[in-house]
Amino acid sequence: MHLLQRGSAVHSRTAKQQRRPSAAAAPLVVRAVAEPTTRPAEAAKRNGAANGNGKPKPSHFLNVIPKTAWEKGIPPVMGAHLMASGAIAPISTSKGAGLGVEAHQFQYPGEGNAQVVVFATPKNASKGLSKLIAASAAAAIAAKGSFTLVLSGGSVLNTLSALAEVKGVDWSKWWVAFVDERNVDHASPDSNYKGAVEALLGRVPIPKEQVLAIREGLPVQQAATEYEGRLLGLPAGVLPRDDEGLPVFDLIVLGIGPDGHVASLFPNRPELAATGPWVLPVSASPKPPPERITFSLPVINAAKEVMVVALGESKSEIVQRVLEVQALPGALPAQLVRPKAGRARWVLDALAAQELNIGEWENLKDFPRNK
Numbered sequence: 001m002h003l004l005q006r007g008s009a010v011h012s013r014t015a016k017q018q019r020r021p022s023a024a025a026a027p028l029v030v031r032a033v034a035e036p037t038t039r040p041a042e043a044a045k046r047n048g049a050a051n052g053n054g055k056p057k058p059s060h061f062l063n064v065i066p067k068t069a070w071e072k073g074i075p076p077v078m079g080a081h082l083m084a085s086g087a088i089a090p091i092s093t094s095k096g097a098g099l100g101v102e103a104h105q106f107q108y109p110g111e112g113n114a115q116v117v118v119f120a121t122p123k124n125a126s127k128g129l130s131k132l133i134a135a136s137a138a139a140a141i142a143a144k145g146s147f148t149l150v151l152s153g154g155s156v157l158n159t160l161s162a163l164a165e166v167k168g169v170d171w172s173k174w175w176v177a178f179v180d181e182r183n184v185d186h187a188s189p190d191s192n193y194k195g196a197v198e199a200l201l202g203r204v205p206i207p208k209e210q211v212l213a214i215r216e217g218l219p220v221q222q223a224a225t226e227y228e229g230r231l232l233g234l235p236a237g238v239l240p241r242d243d244e245g246l247p248v249f250d251l252i253v254l255g256i257g258p259d260g261h262v263a264s265l266f267p268n269r270p271e272l273a274a275t276g277p278w279v280l281p282v283s284a285s286p287k288p289p290p291e292r293i294t295f296s297l298p299v300i301n302a303a304k305e306v307m308v309v310a311l312g313e314s315k316s317e318i319v320q321r322v323l324e325v326q327a328l329p330g331a332l333p334a335q336l337v338r339p340k341a342g343r344a345r346w347v348l349d350a351l352a353a354q355e356l357n358i359g360e361w362e363n364l365k366d367f368p369r370n371k
C-alpha cells in the first residue's frame, strides 16, 4: 500500500481483512480531512435496507437485472460474487425486483489493490489528482520512456486542468487516448476530445501525433475498429501487452455516472460482457449522445492504474453504493473496475465521500455487510 500526500486521507479495504476477520490490518489513514458529514443512523438504515433485512428501500436503489438480457446467465466478466466459503455465488439470488438479496460476502479479486483518497475540497482534489497523475507519469517515463494516459469525458476533464500548472513534466513522452468518446465531430460541444483540449491538451506541449482522437465522420462500428487499429499499432515500448495480449495503459482516469456507469459501459448492457475487442461501439446510449465508442472492461482492468474521480454532492449516493453496497452482477459497472495486476484509486472530495462510512470499514463484524 502507498501513502499519499498531505491534505488527503487514504483508506483501504484489503482482501486480507475481508477473508480473515480475526486479522485486522491497520488502517491507512494518513491525515484525516474534516470528518465527512455522514449521519450514521441514516446510513445504517439505508445500508440495512440495501442488504435485504426486510425494510423496503426506495426504488432508485434497486438493482434490477432483466432476465431476458442474459438468457445464459450473467457472463463471468461482469463479475461474480464470492460467498464466504470462497465459492462463486449463484447468478442472482434476488427475490423479486432487487429486494431481499441474499447475503454474500462483498469481495472481489483485486480488492487489496483499491484505495480511496478523500480531499477536503474540489480544488484540493484537482491539485491532488494532478500531482498523482504527474507522479504516475514520472514513474512510467523512468521505467519505459513513455506515459500513456487515458481520459474519459464529463466533469473529470475540468478537474484535470490543474495538471497544466504542474512543473517539471516531460510532456514530450506523454501519449493520450480516450477510454470512451462520443461519435461526434471534434468541434462538437459533446466531444470528449474537445473538452480535453480545452481543459488540458491545448495548454501543454504533448506532440499532436501522440494524442489519439476518434476519427470523425465514421459509422460507430467503424469508428471503434479504426480506433482499436491505431492502439494496436502503438509500439510495445509505449503500450506493452500483458500475458493475455491486452494493452497495459499506464493510467486510466474514469468519471462515474449517477447509474454507476464508467467509460461508456452502462449497467446491464451487452458491452459489459465483451471480452474480445479492445474498443466497442455503443448505440442507443442511455446518456446522450447516443453513439459512442468505449474500451472494454478487460482493457480497463488490464491497466497499471485506474483512478475513478468523483467530486461534489451529486456523486455521493453513487459513490456510497459502489463502495459499500453489494450490487448484483452488471448492475454497477463501476464496481467491476478492479485492475487485475494494477491499482485502483478512488479520488473523492469530502462532499462526494459524505455518505461513506469509512470508519466502519475496519469493523469486520459489520463490514462487509454480509448478513
Ligand SMILES: O=C(O)C(O)[C@@H](O)[C@H](O)[C@H](O)COP(=O)(O)O
Pocket (backbone or CB within 6 Å): 152, 153, 154, 155, 156, 180, 181, 182, 192, 254, 255, 256, 257, 258, 261, 262, 263, 264, 287
Ligand atoms: O463521455 C462520457 O460521458 C463519459 O466518459 C462518462 O463515463 C462520464 O465520465 C460520466 O458520465 C461522468 O460524467 P460527469 O462527471 O459529467 O457526470
